[in-house]
Amino acid sequence: MDNYILQMKDISKSFPGVKALQHVTIEVRQGEIHGLIGENGAGKSTLMKVLMGIYHAEEGDILLEGRKLKISGPKEAIDQGIGMVPQELNLNPFVSAAENIYLGNEIKGPRGIDWKRTNEEAKKVMASVGLEINPNVIVNRLSAAQQQLIQLSRVLATGAKLLIFDEPTASLTTKETETLLNLMRKLRDEGKTIIFITHHLDELLSTTDRITVLRDGQVVSVDETSTIDESDLIEEMAGKKMAKQTRVERTVNGEEILKVEHFSRGREFRDINFSVKKGEIFGIGGLVGAGRTELISAIFGITRKESGTLYLEGKQVDIKSPNEAVALGMGFLPEERRAHGIFPILSVKENLVVPMFHKLFKAGKIDYGEAKKITENYIERISIKTPSVETQIKSLSGGNQQKVILSRWLAEGARVIFMDEPTRGIDVNAKAEIYDLIREITNDGVTVIVVSSEHEELMLLCDRIMIMHEGEQKAIVDAKEIKTSQDILEIALR
Ligand SMILES: Nc1ncnc2c1ncn2[C@@H]1O[C@H](COP(=O)(O)OP(=O)(O)OP(=O)(O)O)[C@@H](O)[C@H]1O
Ligand SMILES: [Mg+2]
Missing domain, CATH: 3.40.50.300 (P-loop containing nucleotide triphosphate hydrolases)
Known part of the structure; x- marks a missing residue:
């Protein structure tokens, strides 16, 4: 028994x-x-x-x-x-x-x-x-x-x-x-x-x-x-057989869009240098506490750096707030969804189109028809499970809330998107759909910078990976040279 x-x-x-x-x-x-x-x-x-x-x-x-x-x-x-x-x-x-x-x-x-x-x-x-x-x-x-x-x-x-x-x-x-x-x-x-x-x-x-x-x-x-x-x-x-996920080999020939020189703040990140091409998927890996979130937050103007220079399309820019970053065509998907990401009692549709409001203004009114169309497209593309576009986002399951916030930045039309742990809490099959979508927007010229603690994710998705450890930049490697999660750890700790 x-x-x-x-x-x-x-x-x-x-x-x-x-x-x-x-x-x-x-x-x-x-x-x-x-x-x-x-x-x-x-x-x-x-x-x-x-x-x-x-x-x-x-x-x-x-x-x-x-x-x-x-x-x-x-x-x-x-x-x-x-x-x-x-x-x-x-x-x-x-x-x-x-x-x-x-x-x-x-x-x-x-x-x-x-x-x-x-x-x-x-x-x-x-x-x-x-x-x-x-x-x-x-x-x-x-x-x-x-x-x-x-x-x-x-x-x-x-x-x-x-x-x-x-x-x-x-x-x-x-x-x-x-x-x-x-x-x-x-x-x-x-x-x-x-x-x-x-x-x-x-x-x-x-x-x-x-x-x-x-x-x-x-x-x-x-x-x-x-x-x-x-x-x-x-x-x-x-409910059906799924192909195992594999890397998609891509060649990125775009011009340099973003360049970070000598970025530093105390012990959090020290003398960080890298540049990213148009259409590239650039990963930042390492152990938690490596200074990755701190670094991208400082680039995006959420916090201030102590020293360093940022270039966008070859021109030096000084970003002092996230609003300035957005105005320059950048987007940011935060790590802490609940604290910084969602408007709990607003609908799925409103949550998805928030950063696009200015674009949706037509004759003094928000074009909700267009907002609905955009939302329905993402619901379909990455299988967001919701009864309707009008449902309050807080009643969605955790993973589906994450998908809405992610879609927000995919849809917004930013040229450079920072994503901090984009697929946290997302099921394996939906992950594959999200990777496809990220590849698609980058093929169209958008640049994506991904911070992820899942080495597997960096290996599958990125073109190049920068590996950080305790505030230091250890290496920038071609992602196809990374064969196992252990390779990333070894670089971080060497
Ligand atoms: N308070 C609520 N009000 C309305 N719908 C809800 C509520 N809580 C859950 N749901 C709905 O019930 C279904 C199951 O949600 P649940 O949170 O149990 O999923 P889950 O398996 O835990 O998903 P995840 O892996 O994303 O956490 C979803 O369609 C969700 O939108
Ligand atoms: Mg759940």
Whole structure:
């Protein structure tokens, strides 16, 4: 007999215009790491939010250790020993690590919150996940990986035995990812059960015991991990066979469009020199903390450099703000989508055409017909899953929000586009569509500069790659000379 800790049976959940889950059944064995995958918008996060009592299913049952549960809110889920590290972290950035860990689960003494014990206990939980920091540190001082561990500590502090990780590795470096995967294995060995959502198939194959695949709100398969491989998973997710992605060899003969000379700011980036051709896809790689985001932010005028010169089409330009950069024909896709990217309550269409408003003005009014056409084109091209162009962007799945923001800059008509981690959270098949689109606009003469922590992405997509490490430019290489991810690491560390 299978020993199931969790059974969700015949779960259905709809939103206006979307059947997010249709009769979904998922069974999770005690003590396993259970993978959950599917394309963007397949229903993974929704299923987990039903389990956490954040959403209420119209139909279906939830059984924990064979007992039928009625979960009407997160508090009940937590009381039952279920905890989630959500896709979009929900820490309070302005209070301490300890306070975040015990938020809603305060340790009380005779006179209110017992801070001494809160800090002591927080320190212990953090140590159990390998986080050796002062419990008093304010959370916005911590790196993405550390914040993730705070969120996990919060879950562990509630005594959860069933842990849900929704895309926990999306903003982690290769090394941090490896650490987190090891931590998940350790938690399993200690008797916890884990549900793990990720778009990185290699992570799933290396950590999970079994995998459930969702497609369009329905379960298409449940497999023992040892019996399947990457191409099986891709096929199950998409419902059809997909060709493996390969590099497209291109020759870029355009003239130099952008030249960066001696760019420096403190220790963040030092004496950076490169030039990019019209129509080129130029990658910037290295480990997180290499100074890549800082560098492109300074080029684009989001922050100031200390020294250095920038040339656009051979002419020296001094960009002091992002507005000036946009006026010169540049675009920027930021790394932190939620903080800098989206207007949550505006529609998909409005979010997509924001930087184009001035172009859409006709006879004193915005040409919404044109805006709709542009939006529909991208919905089709990179399979953005949304009930309509009028849907509020915040109700789209995480990956689909990212696709909208990306389309914004593809559609805007900029001549030089900077993209910081453009495909974070995007499923494998949609990635391929996005790469095709980037190749297409660059064939038409647009220049794209991509910062990516996914070495695979740089290798597949770029013409040349600049590799940085701790603020220094280590090399600029022809991307076809890079054969494995290890090559990039070696250059970064030499
Ligand atoms: N609050 C909401 N309001 C309306 N629609 C929603 C809401 N939450 C999710 N949806 C819709 O339900 C479907 C499933 O979304 P969900 O977030 O579960 O996808 P996902 O599999 O987690 O995708 P991703 O890989 O992009 O995170 C999508 O079509 C999404 O637009
Ligand atoms: Mg999701």
